Amino acid sequence: xxxxxxxxxxxxxxxxxxxxxxxxxxxxxxxxxxxxxxxxxxxxxxxxxxxxxxxxxxxxxxxxxxxxxxxxxxxxxxxxxxxxxxxxxxxxxxxxxxxxxxxxxxxxxxxxxxxxxxxxxxxxxxxxxxxxxxxxxxxxxxxxxxxxxxxxxxxxxxxxxxxxxxxxxxxxxxxxxxxxxxxxxxxxxxxxxxxxxxxxxxxxxxxxxxxxxxxxxxxxxxxxxxxxxxxxxxxxxxxxxxxxxxxxxxxxxxxxxxxxxxxxxxxxxxxxxxxxxxxxxxxxxxxxxxxxxxxxxxxxxxxxx
Ligand code: UTP
Numbered sequence: 001x002x003x004x005x006x007x008x009x010x011x012x013x014x015x016x017x018x019x020x021x022x023x024x025x026x027x028x029x030x031x032x033x034x035x036x037x038x039x040x041x042x043x044x045x046x047x048x049x050x051x052x053x054x055x056x057x058x059x060x061x062x063x064x065x066x067x068x069x070x071x072x073x074x075x076x077x078x079x080x081x082x083x084x085x086x087x088x089x090x091x092x093x094x095x096x097x098x099x100x101x102x103x104x105x106x107x108x109x110x111x112x113x114x115x116x117x118x119x120x121x122x123x124x125x126x127x128x129x130x131x132x133x134x135x136x137x138x139x140x141x142x143x144x145x146x147x148x149x150x151x152x153x154x155x156x157x158x159x160x161x162x163x164x165x166x167x168x169x170x171x172x173x174x175x176x177x178x179x180x181x182x183x184x185x186x187x188x189x190x191x192x193x194x195x196x197x198x199x200x201x202x203x204x205x206x207x208x209x210x211x212x213x214x215x216x217x218x219x220x221x222x223x224x225x226x227x228x229x230x231x232x233x234x235x236x237x238x239x240x241x242x243x244x245x246x247x248x249x250x251x252x253x254x255x256x257x258x259x260x261x262x263x264x265x266x267x268x269x270x271x272x273x274x275x276x277x278x279x280x281x282x283x284x285x286x287x288x289x290x291x292x293x294x295x296x297x298x299x300x301x302x303x304x305x
Pocket of ligand 1: 019022111
């Protein structure tokens with residue numbers, strides 16, 4: 001798999017959820033702005049989309065979450081002050097988000113589910129766009145690069161291409177799990193042919209060890225599918241129901257297996273692991289944090305009852 005096919009022009013980032021697993025902080029701070037070391041999750045996904053070749057980010061927001069989009073707007077006053085004070089490293093950090101990619105926003109009036117959030121982006125798509133990328137800002141997928149591989153797979157298979165991670169059986173009940181009827185590996189890329197999905201199965205009922213991670217390249221047919229699927233509990237429209245509908249219509253759906261780290265930034269436990277993982281990779285914070293963690297864990301073992 002070496003072709004470097006074009007990634008869809010538009011990357012949709014749904015960010016209109018309530019973030020209840022992260023209360024109380026999400027009462028006033030959108031979870032997409034919580035810092036992973038010093039950079040908000042929304043900037044990390046914007047950088048990932050830009051790196052893969054997407055040209056614009058469509059952020060789905062809700063009333064009161066304007067600060068998520070504000071992160072991508074130049075702050076001339078702050079930039080002038082930093083420049084005057086000679087703080088060039090800081091200036092570079094402040095300018096980074098706005099320079100990454102063109103950002104637009106669409107308001108989801110009510111939190112009616114991930115599928116509904118994605119459907120809100122249809123109104124701003126160009127007629128010639130036959131596919132979109134969707135990146136969930138809750139999911140940190142490291143190292144980056146899987147979106148490009150997914151685009152390459154789509155160039156061969158057509159249809160829609162999702163992202164999978166392999167999960168140990170004892171953890172599988174926390175995930176949406178793929179039902180798969182074919183696995184092939186080509187130049188280190190494992191591709192699954194997806195026939196369905198089971199949400200949070202009991203370990204012995206999981207149809208495969210492959211769980212969905214929050215990266216999608218979706219054929220434009222997804223918008224038609226989203227209109228057709230009935231809302232589930234709480235009036236929510238699920239993206240997985242629309243994908244299942246497409247599979248039922250014979251639409252090809254594949255998944256690329258991501259070999260690397262995946263963190264769930266949407267809950268405090270996953271977020272902490274992500275922050276530590278990212279900090280350990282950095283030259284400025286990594287060495288000191290590593291020493292401190294070793295000491296901290298050692299003293300815990302020594303003083304354990
Ligand atoms: P989640 O269910 O993980 O996010 O949705 P949430 O609803 O914010 O979190 P909890 O469960 O209350 O803690 C996955 C992604 O879909 C977005 C979320 O912002 C998140 O990025 N989403 C979800 C929407 O944009 N709109 C919705 O109606 C629901």
